[in-house]
Amino acid sequence: xxxxxxxxxxxxxxxxxxxxxxxxxxxxxxxxxxxxxxxxxxxxxxxxxxxxxxxxxxxxxxxxxxxxxxxxxxxxxxxxxxxxxxxxxxxxxxxxxxxxxxxxxxxxxxxxxxxxxxxxxxxxxxxxxxxxxxxxxxxxxxxxxxxxxxxxxxxxxxxxxxxxxxxxxxxxxxxxxxxxxxxxxxxxxxxxxxxxxxxxxxxxxxxxxxxxxxxxxxxxxxxxxxxxxxxxxxxxxxxxxxxxxxxxx
Numbered sequence: 001x002x003x004x005x006x007x008x009x010x011x012x013x014x015x016x017x018x019x020x021x022x023x024x025x026x027x028x029x030x031x032x033x034x035x036x037x038x039x040x041x042x043x044x045x046x047x048x049x050x051x052x053x054x055x056x057x058x059x060x061x062x063x064x065x066x067x068x069x070x071x072x073x074x075x076x077x078x079x080x081x082x083x084x085x086x087x088x089x090x091x092x093x094x095x096x097x098x099x100x101x102x103x104x105x106x107x108x109x110x111x112x113x114x115x116x117x118x119x120x121x122x123x124x125x126x127x128x129x130x131x132x133x134x135x136x137x138x139x140x141x142x143x144x145x146x147x148x149x150x151x152x153x154x155x156x157x158x159x160x161x162x163x164x165x166x167x168x169x170x171x172x173x174x175x176x177x178x179x180x181x182x183x184x185x186x187x188x189x190x191x192x193x194x195x196x197x198x199x200x201x202x203x204x205x206x207x208x209x210x211x212x213x214x215x216x217x218x219x220x221x222x223x224x225x226x227x228x229x230x231x232x233x234x235x236x237x238x239x240x241x242x243x244x245x246x247x248x249x
Contacts (some may be wrong), residue, residue: 004130008104008191009047010092011037013063013112014079015056019221024054024112025062026225029232029242033219034059035066036115039241042067043119046126047108049100053092055079071099085109085187089194104191114140114185115228116215116237125188125209136193136204140186142216149176180208183216 013024013034025032031039034052041050052063052070055078060070072095078088089107097103106129108122117140125138150173152163162168170176186209193204215237219225231237 002105002130003133004106004126004188004190005046006049006102006104007047007106007108007126007188008093008096009041009050009108009110010089011041011050011052011063011068011110011112012085012088013052013054013056013059014074014083015054015059016079016081018081020219020225023219023225024059028115028219028225028229029239031242032062032066033115034063034112035068036239036241037110037112037117038063038066038068040117040119040122040239041110043240044122044126047122049096049104051092051096053088071096086194086198089189090197093191093194107189107191107194109187109189111184111187111218113219114183114217115219116217116232116239117185117211118215118240121186121209121211125186128207128209129188129190132205132207134205135207136190137201137206138186138188138209139201139206140183140211140216141180141208142183142211142213144179144181144213147173147176147179149179180210181216183211184218185211185216 011034017023024034041047050069052068053074054060055074055076060073063070078091089109093107128138129135149164149167153160154163167176217224217228219228
């Protein structure tokens with residue numbers, strides 16, 4: 001049996017959003033934002049159990065209208081602005097294992113705010129975790145168009161200083177170590193790590209699933225939403241679930 005299957009996939013969609021009200025159900029390229037994550041997961045055959053965790057009856061109704069499974073409403077204490085992700089996942093995993101009468105080998109978190117992940121990104125994360133028995137997690141990452149090691153500054157005592165002063169030893173940008181950032185698109189854990197109640201992902205061994213920066217945007221405010229719409233509309237980002245089917249020519 002696969003070491004990462006069965007996988008419980010959780011699309012988290014809280015009702016409150018201070019950056020952009022109603023963003024999880026706001027239409028992006030003709031679909032409510034959270035539906036992009038559902039459509040992406042549906043194109044990955046290995047993801048046989050995909051649910052939406054929300055505290056909002058409105059979001060639950062939108063998800064169900066588009067084929068999403070919302071087996072419970074999240075308790076209000078797990079839907080505050082300051083609620084971290086891991087307690088939400090712990091709750092969802094326990095609820096689904098109770099409802100389904102089975103134990104899951106892994107937990108995949110798909111946040112609606114990253115609508116440009118593709119099925120092959122998820123497949124790649126599953127493959128990476130499967131191939132590394134000592135790893136506890138695979139995290140979506142990308143290389144930004146600028147290197148913070150080289151250009152990162154912070155204001156101290158009224159003047160600018162380098163964030164990483166140890167980088168002074170490098171005289172050329174090309175010699176600075178490569179920098180990756182967490183892009184929020186993929187979070188894949190072994191289920192035992194979630195069950196153990198770890199507070200932070202750094203407590204385990206984490207591997208990177210690298211994605212192109214052009215698809216690594218995360219939507220938290222109106223500017224980012226509009227930018228995503230422009231990129232998709234211009235064909236800079238192609239989402240297979242938006243492509244016309246059939247045809248013949």
